[in-house]
Amino acid sequence: MQVIIMHSRLTQAKSVTLSSTHLLVFLAVFLLLALLASFSLIGLFSRFADSESAWVKNILPQAMLVSSAGSLSGNDRYVKENLAAMAVKIGEMQAQLIRLDALGERVQGLAGVKPEEFNFKELPGRGGAEVLTDLPKSDLNLQDFQASLDSLSKELNYRSDYLNVVESKLMSFKLQAKLLPTIVPVNVGYNASTFGRRLDPFSGRTAFHEGLDFSAPTGTPIVAAAGGVVVSAEYHPEFGNMLEIDHGGDMLTRYAHASKLLAKVGDIVKRGQHIANIGSTGRSTGAHLHFEVRIKGVPQNPHKFLNAGSNGGDVSKLAATAP
Secondary structure, eight states: OOOEOOOTSSOOOOEEEHHHHHHHHHHHHHHHHHHHHHHHHHHHHHHHTTTTTHHHHHSOOOOHHHHHHHHHHHHHHHHHHHHHHHHHHHHHHHHHHHHHHHHHHHHHHHHHHOOTTTTSSOOOOOOOOOOOOOSSOOOOOOOHHHHHHHHHHHHHHHHHHHHHHHHHOOOOOHHHHTOOOSSSOSSSEEEOSSSSEEEEEEOEEEEEEEEEEEEOOOOOEESSOOOEEEEEEEEEETTEEEEEEEEEEEEEEEEEEEEEEOOOOOOOOOTOEEEEBOOOOOOOOSEEEEEEEEETTTTEOHHHHHHHHHHHHHOOTGGGOOO
């Protein structure tokens, strides 16, 4: 290889001839210098390896270190605030569960469910086979946990509202049942005449009997078949000393032919309360009680009410049997 050298100070160009030997020498020198530089850098790195903090401070800008520390502090503060909020939420849910347990026990008692059949204080049994799926698994993060708590809180509020409605309905049924005439108004005696068509004891003709006749000695106590308000306590030409009780829902009971009335108009009487005594006043052939049940003024067969009360049947639907 021939190299021509030209310069302004030279009067003429000079040429230098490089052989393959010269090129090999130059290449060897270059490789040697590269190796020396590599060993120098390795020594420099090993000298700073024992001082990690000094290395980080020297390499990373100070602004980046401050930003990283601030970010960690912000994350810690965010986690603590969310944990505090979730702790409050869990406390509220525990209070709701205690209230639901008490409400559930009240509803259980109203519905007649035995404690051994459904115990609110015990966790329900659960189980089943483990089914493996190909769905990806992921850990529950803070946002998912917060969303689960919010959803559970809404479900607790819904269950509480629902149980309150059920309790109100059951209370209404209980009160309605207490206002239905299901107690026999006379504890002694016998049924002398039934509800429906019969021969009239005075005329001998077929007539419709709108109640039941309970035959018993004069002075035998008459009790209210259900609770209600006395709306009539007077002498009637046919029924004699008569007393009527309003039970609500357009339902009324009538007690006739009494020898003495113990309740007066406006009195609030309880189920089973002594309200009059048996007699034979008015259109009567002997001492007895004429007992009627009327719904919207229409006479009903008292037997269906009295039988429901004696047999422990469902009396809540009897008020809807009027034509």
